[in-house]
Amino acid sequence: MPSTKRNTAAEDGGEREVLDLGGYVPYFLTAISNTWSRSSSRLYLERFGVGVTEWRVISQLAIEPGIAAQRICEVIGLDKGAVSRSVAALVAAGHVAEGADERDARRQLLELTASGYALHDRLIALATAREQMMLEGFTPEERAQFTGFLRRLHARLPELREFRPDGEGER
Secondary structure, X not given: OOOEEEEEOOOOOOEEEEEOOOXXXXXXXXXXXXXXXXXXXXXXXXXXXXXXXXXXXXXXXXXXXXXXXXXXXXXXXXXXXXXXXXXXXXXXXXXXXXXXXXXXXXXXXXXXXXXXXXXXXXXXXXXXXHHHHHHOOXXXXXXXXXHHHHHHHHHOHHHHHHOOOOOOOOO
């Protein structure tokens, strides 16, 4: 399905290419991601007092205990400021403990505390229930195929970050 269509411009009456949102993949990825994140954050704040960024930090620390904040930024693709604010809030709430990195005194290594793991366990149940609700109606084969497509897109992110078409879109 093409991601553009011809449209008559109101100003000059000529035709031009415009996005066809019904076939434009970034539109769907953005709309789904934004809605999922905002609604998750609102729900997590209501139920647990943490937002979606804190949940992402907590989930990564459960997967990889004893890592630096920079590692969280690399894996989830969040900026340093957002991760730093979330880590500070989680440390203040007693959910995350900071410890010195023996190999690099400038870095702090992060680990979930007992209350952090308890919060993780409650959050993961809600997060996976929401995932299941969104995937309801997909067969196991469709879920596997969909996840495969997402993995392929994800693998191309480094290339996307560096992509600069030759001479196109210049001012």
